[in-house]
Amino acid sequence: MKKRLKSLSLATLTLLAVASCKNSDVDPREQYTGSYNITTTQYSKGTNGASATEVYKFNLYVSKGKSSDELVFKDDDDTYTVTMKNNTFEIPAHTTSIFYNGSTYAVKTVGNGSFAGNSINLNTVTGLSIQGITVTITKAGNGPKF
Numbered sequence: 433m434k435k436r437l438k439s440l441s442l443a444t445l446t447l448l449a450v451a452s453c454k455n456s457d458v459d460p461r462e463q464y465t466g467s468y469n470i471t472t473t474q475y476s477k478g479t480n481g482a483s484a485t486e487v488y489k490f491n492l493y494v495s496k497g498k499s500s501d502e503l504v505f506k507d508d509d510d511t512y513t514v515t516m517k518n519n520t521f522e523i524p525a526h527t528t529s530i531f532y533n534g535s536t537y538a539v540k541t542v543g544n545g546s547f548a549g550n551s552i553n554l555n556t557v558t559g560l561s562i563q564g565i566t567v568t569i570t571k572a573g574n575g576p577k578f
Contacts, residue, residue: 461496461503461516468492468552470507472573479566488571492552510541520546523556530560537562543571550577 470492477483493506501516510528514521523543529536543556551574558569 459496459500461500464503464516464547464552465494465496466577468494468575469578470552470554470573470575472554472571474569474571476567476569478568488573492554492575494552512541514545519548520544532562551575552577 468491470490472488472490473485474488475483475485490507495504495506496502497504497513503514503516503521505512505514505523509530510526512523512526514523521544523541523545525540525542527538527540530539531537537560539558539560541556541558543554545552545554547553553574554571556569556571558571560567560569
């Protein structure tokens with residue numbers, strides 16, 4: 433009886449010890465990965481004096497990056513790596529290209545944002561020159577995870 437009680441006590445202690453251990457393998461970036469439905473207000477201004485404001489909607493796909501403080505963002509036009517600090521992120525300056533009217537143009541973008549619950553807030557500034565006109569596009573938006 434004593435032997436059985438001792439075994440039972442040891443088993444109970446082992447279960448309690450295992451149950452109280454925290455899983456240190458949980459990646460905090462997991463909470464941010466997924467797809468987001470973004471709506472931005474986009475303000476464009478050209479050196480020729482032209483300007484426009486419009487609403488732009490797109491899907492943003494977020495996955496884990498190579499480093500423990502990185503996420504990869506992918507939308508219809510671009511794929512880039514952001515650097516995380518807590519729930520905020522920085523979009524480093526990066527250049528992509530667009531094809532317009534038979535020519536290819538460089539597009540430079542930089543930005544930042546944050547996650548709040550199941551939503552993302554996003555701010556970017558994009559610059560490009562098309563046919564001698566420099567255009568600056570400022571976007572501010574947000575959207576829920578879907």
